[in-house]
Amino acid sequence: MSEIYDVIILGAGPAGLAAGLYAGRSRLNVLIIEKGQDGGQIAITDEIENYPGQIVEGESGPSLIARMTEQAEKFGAKRVSDMIKEVELEGEVKVLKSEKNEYRGKNVIIATGAHARPIGCKGEGQFRGKGVSYCATCDANFFEDFEVYVVGGGDSAVEEAMYLTKFARKVTIIHRRDELRAAKSIQEKAFKNPKLFFMWDSVVEELEGDDILQAMYVKNVKTGEVTKVEADPEDGMFGLFGFIGTVPNTKIFEGIIDMDERGYIKTDADMHTNIPGVYAAGDVRVKSLRQVVTAAADGAIAAVQVERSMSDYF
Structure with missing residues (x-):
């Protein structure tokens, strides 16, 4: 026993x-x-x-x-x-x-x-805590005056993106569809925010950097075009937040x-x-x-x- x-x-x-x-x-x-x-x-x-x-x-x-x-x-x-x-x-x-x-x-x-829930891109694990985050409340302060990207389109993603605009100089939402899934009231606030931008019909495919996140490849799901997004040379890195649940x-x-x-x-x-x-x-x-x-x-x-x-x- x-x-x-x-x-x-x-x-x-x-x-x-x-x-x-x-x-x-x-x-x-x-x-x-x-x-x-x-x-x-x-x-x-x-x-x-x-x-x-x-x-x-x-x-x-x-x-x-x-x-x-x-x-x-x-x-x-x-x-x-x-x-x-x-x-x-x-x-x-x-x-x-x-x-x-x-x-x-x-x-x-x-x-x-x-x-x-992981973003699902290559290199994601390598940059966790080194540019990749899943909690704006926890980590927003570390990206003050940096550029930040947010993956997702639901309520939490958009709300967290708006929260991040209090710290980052620019926040871009990357969403795989051509419209947000967030509640209309939340969307209205987001579209009025001058620091918030959008990359529609897009998914993050791969991350790169020397120890910290410095570049990512973003694919347009409709055209298949892949764009390399690089950090501002003066910053040396950027933030990527995953909010897909x-x-x-x-x-x-x-x-x-x-x-x-x-x-x-x-x-x-x-x-x-x-x-x-x-x-x-x-x-x-x-x-x-x-x-x-x-x-x-x-x-x-x-x-x-x-x-x-x-x-x-x-």
Whole structure:
């Protein structure tokens, strides 16, 4: 019979690590399961400026996460690297199964996060955090007075593009169709913005640069013509933001936990899902803002709810 933990946390991003810290400080028996590197999406962020009270100048995603990991371990959170393939969440003891192992816990906090839907062009991975971004709120400030390009045509793409005009000197939306998919009210604001431009019927095919993004090849899907877009020589680089959606990491929970139409887990304000003893925190759940600070807050709330559910005091 395997050990039964008070709480098992799936994911070691900001939400999962914050949950581990709070659960550990509550003297709960905690296991964090992470399939890859700690940090989730923030692990590819080269510099962070908007985490409240950060104490390190030039904070990076990996450095912030390293301290979060150390804190969770300091308060007794156990760790294992594994990929869960199957879950049994009903009943007093939850069972999580990988190919070789089985984990059992009285409570589960799902903090598996979400990943940005990739632009899909050659060289994209090479320039993540070096010109390519998927979060205007996170990275707009790094492109102040630079030229920036945005891939997408829906509500989020156009709204993020307008946000970027507060920082960049010029923002160009690259869209594979000849009209936007965003709501008309959003389009009206966009077309009135003097810093916003458009490349219609176009897709980004390839990125180039010496360590940072300096050029890209854009193809017109109607004519087949390929245009090379290069950074202004004085700038030395430009920004490329992908806003064609995010994908929650919730596939193994389909048909088990209540989700919205996009696959994000539904919770109440205290992170409870529809299954007793199962919580969701961070980017994986339905919410209006996905940032490190909101993920960490979700994780703390979920852990406190677990502790309260197991305490006679509350």
